[in-house]
Amino acid sequence: MQLDAKVPGGPLETKWDTHRFELKLVNPANKRKFSIIVVGTGLAGASASASLAELGYQVKTFCIQDSPRRAHSIAAQGGINAAKNYQNDGDSIRRLFYDTVKGGDFRSRESNVYRLAQVSNAIIDQCVAQGVPFAREYGGLLANRSFGGAQVSRTFYARGQTGQQLLLGAYSALSRQVALKKVTLYTRRDMLDLVLVDGKARGILVRNLVSGEIERHAADAVVLATGGYGNVFYLSTNAMASNATAVCSAYRKGACVANPCFTQIHPTCIPVHGEYQSKLTLMSESLRNDGRVWVPKNPGDKRKPEDIPESDRDYYLENKYPSFGNLVPRDVASRNAKEQCDLGKGVGDTGYAVYLDFRDAIKRDGKETIMRKYGNLFDMYQRITDDDPYQTPMMIYPASHYTMGGLWVDYNLMSTIQGLFVLGEANFSDHGANRLGASALMQGLADGYFIIPYTMGGYLAGTGVKPVSTDHQEFKVAEDAVKAKIKNLLSINGKRTANDFHRELGKIMWDYCGMARNNEGLKSALKKIGALKGEFFENVKVSGTDREFNQNLECAGRVADFLSFGELMIEDALSRQESCGGHFNEGFQTGENEAMRDDANFSHVAAWEYKGEGLPPMLHKEPLVFENVKLSQRSYK
DSSP states (O other): OOOOOOOOSGGGGGGHHHHHHHHHOOOOOHTTTEEEEEEOOOOOHHHHHHHHHHTEEEEEEOOOSSSSSSGGGOOOOOEEEOOOOOTTTTTOOOHHHHHHHHHTOOOSEEEEHHHHHHHHHHHHHHHHHTOOOBBBBBTTTBBOOTTTTTTOOOOEEEEEEEEHHHHHHHHHHHHHHHTTEEEHHHHHHHHEEEEETTTTEEEEEEEETTTTOOEEEEEEEEEEOOOOOGGGGGSSOTTTOOHHHHHHHHHHOOOOOOTTOOEEEEEOOOOOOOOOOOOOOOEEEEEEEEOOOEESSTTTTOOOOSSSSGGGGHHHHHHTTTTGGGGGGHHHHHHHHHHHHHTTOOOTTOOOOEEEEEEHHHHHHHHHHHHHHHHHHHHHHHHHHHHOOSSSSSEEEEEEEEEEEOOOOTSSSSSBBBTOOOOOOOGGOOOOOOOOOHHHHHHHHIIIIIIIIHHHHHHHHOOOOOOOTTTHHHOOOOOOOHHHHHHHHHHHHHHHHHHHHHHHHHHHHHHSSSSSSSSHHHHHHHHHHHHHHHHHHHHHOOOOOSSSSSSHHHHHHHHHHHHHHHHHHHHHHHOOOOOOOBOOOSBOOOSOOOOOOHHHHOEEEEEOOOOOOSSSSEEEEEOOOOOSOOOOOOOOO
């Protein structure tokens, strides 16, 4: 397999414009002859479905929830980046591009990142036209706030519920196309397999989660926008339904998975409070604009925060990174929080938390101002913890949040399978080894509104796509395989629940492939997961039948895929003998405990090809060429 990123030639600033002009076009009258499947209705999926249908394509859209409005994009809080420079503080497309490449520790493709920065401004215009209620300044201009990894204010926001408002905008555009019968919407469907005909993606198999029926759906191309695999850690900020099954099915059919060990640990989450907790809750990074992060200076100091005087407080981010302070990137903030807790300076009952304190901001700006900026976040924190953050500091600790790895895609967002496009968090394309805050919403909407409408047309116009029906033999083969897997899971009748296996897998992944990794631990984790996987297929208990609403069966299928994906993540982490961004191998760090890259040997995208069950995957490398930014040791001091 040869990885061809299809990056256009010419200057960085003109690559996308040149490429759009050179892409073949589909005549407007011919667009209605083509059908496209879109899996997922988050920001990437909903915006892609709406945009493709608006152009005239016949679109089938699938979501696992009862409504597209319940996609996990709704949980995003803090904001969306764009290079509008409304603050007149020095921002530009070039600066957004540079900050993103640097924030990703120089492990992303320059061409993709620059295109993302280019279309960012159009995203804001699109969303304003849809009625998204962004915060505004007194004079009427849209307001901005700061996020980690940047020294300019470029993050547009709607209080602490930006993802929800953006999703409602995309959902309204999608609903319009549903009403026009340009989009056929299928809810409560779980994608279980990808169907290839003559090597091209031509359909999917889904399970109706209510009736249990296996359904076949054919199309001329398939778009996956199914989100990330962060729930491999069990405890994460992801929705409980977020899973890796669609990505795994594509991987087994020949789509390479790129950089799976690049996962993001978010520094601002409510700490774990119990052994049987099912998920974690995110507190927006935007809070670090006004909240100050600190721990007691002395290990073991268990006094209440209000009893600890200023002289005994360690504002460790401000002291260590004076230029960026509390707004260092997420990987840096997370590692430093872990370091403080490992030194015995953590707070709370478990000692695995640090303070995020708004005392000074409230004194400076007043409670009403803080309430206007973050009120719903403060309310959410109080409901969960029964502490009032207006009176006492929040307690926060890092947690699994986002995945920078995903299916490999070229410049057109097409995977190594012809006709399979991958958008948003499900692909690997734009964030390198660490995503800057407020860039996930930007990427999802860029992919759906402004990139896939062009590149999909280029594919369909330039490829001979023959009609395929669901009666094709490949659909029968795929359906038989899916039914056999389901039958096997139901027949095991063991003594442990799938959830129990998932919890154990998550602990292995967090302990050995979380905020810090080392070679010895990764090798140990590979053996542990292999043994756990073996036990799973001998001892899992799945009650109920396949012809009914059965969440035990859903969970078992997802955990089976997470076990395999966890192994792939470990393989990838072991192969990358360096530290960069969210991949922090303790054997590769500077004297100041910062990540130490090896650009001579690892300046590449690691793309893994499936070779069969029980066989090691094959590694392919896409070299990363940096012509517009200078490779340097990342510093936020």
